Amino acid sequence: GIQVEQSPPDLILQEGANSTLRCNFSDSVNNLQWFHQNPWGQLINLFYIPSGTKQNGRLSATTVATERYSLLYISSSQTTDSGVYFCAVERNNDMRFGAGTRLTVKP
Amino acid sequence: DADVTQTPRNRITKTGKRIMLECSQTKGHDRMYWYRQDPGLGLRLIYYSFDVKDINKGEISDGYSVSRQAQAKFSLSLESAIPNQTALYFCATSGAAAGSYNEQFFGPGTRLTVL
Numbered sequence: 001g002i003q004v005e006q007s008p009p010d011l012i013l014q015e016g017a018n019s020t021l022r023c024n025f026s027d028s029v030n031n032l033q034w035f036h037q038n039p040w041g042q043l044i045n046l047f048y049i050p051s052g053t054k055q056n057g058r059l060s061a062t063t064v065a066t067e068r069y070s071l072l073y074i075s076s077s078q079t080t081d082s083g084v085y086f087c088a089v090e091r092n093n094d095m096r097f098g099a100g101t102r103l104t105v106k107p
Numbered sequence: 108d109a110d111v112t113q114t115p116r117n118r119i120t121k122t123g124k125r126i127m128l129e130c131s132q133t134k135g136h137d138r139m140y141w142y143r144q145d146p147g148l149g150l151r152l153i154y155y156s157f158d159v160k161d162i163n164k165g166e167i168s169d170g171y172s173v174s175r176q177a178q179a180k181f182s183l184s185l186e187s188a189i190p191n192q193t194a195l196y197f198c199a200t201s202g203a204a205a206g207s208y209n210e211q212f213f214g215p216g217t218r219l220t221v222l
Contacts, residue, residue: 001166004149033210041195041216048210086149088211093163095140095211097149 002027002091006098013077013105021072021101023087031090032063034072037100038083046072046085077105110134111214113198119220126185128196128217136202139181140211141165141173143194150197156181188221195219 003026013019023032034046047054047061049070054061058077063070074081084100111132120126130139138157142150142165152165154173162173170192172184185192198214 031210035213041218043197043213043216045210045212088150093155094166095152096166097151099147099149 001094002029002089002096004087004089004096004098006085006087006101008101009099010102011104013103015077015079015105015107017077017105018073018075019077019103021074021085021087021103023070023072023089023098025068025070025087025089025096027068027091028065029068029089029091032065032070033088034061034070035086035088036081036083037086043086074103077103079105079107081105111198111200111212113196113214113217115217116215117218119222120188121222122189124188124221126188126219128183128198128219130181130183130198130214132179132198132200132214134200134202134212136200136212137178138201139175140199140201141171141181141183142197142199143167143192144197144216145194153183185219185221188219190221193219193221 005024007022031050036044049061049063051065058075060073086100087098114129140155141153144150156175174182196217199211201211
């Protein structure tokens with residue numbers, strides 16, 4: 001199956017800082033999603049982004065499918081951004097998740 | 108009300124017991140999925156179903172079975188639970204109503220502990 005690697009595995013920020021999370025994948029994919037798992041375990045859809053760039057408030061994402069990577073940008077981070085961010089890719093109905101980036105935003 | 112619901116939310120059971128986890132959705136989606144998440148890891152796909160008559164194995168189906176009772180209901184069974192099935196289980200749905208068949212939406216999860 002497809003290999004999905006996320007970096008960095010852990011990230012600690014001061015409130016107000018910006019960050020970039022990366023997702024690399026080993027083969028071409030049909031779809032890519034970014035999720036935020038909050039401290040209570042809930043998975044929240046951030047972006048459905050098989051290619052191109054999308055923005056939603058302080059968050060934006062870019063996927064370069066031909067180069068097999070996606071980036072998630074968080075600007076002006078807040079303590080509520082803390083949690084684990086997952087990238088998930090799908091190819092031929094096989095959905096694979098990365099191991100996630102654990103983000104801690106300190107006040 | 109939540110679009111994707113899972114019951115129970117927490118369950119503790121003993122080795123060898125049969126366990127059923129249930130998922131219901133009101134999103135009108137035709138595709139449903141079961142995943143498990145182990146501590147510190149991403150989710151792994153157990154089974155998926157594209158409609159009531161369609162069931163497919165995922166990455167880690169051994170030790171699990173599923174039933175798609177209706178378009179809105181998809182249940183996961185552990186016929187004889189073992190301790191390494193202790194995990195957080197998620198149900199997900201996707202459908203044309205979402206704009207894309209492959210954007211998935213997740214339930215709140217079921218935390219299962221097998222002693």
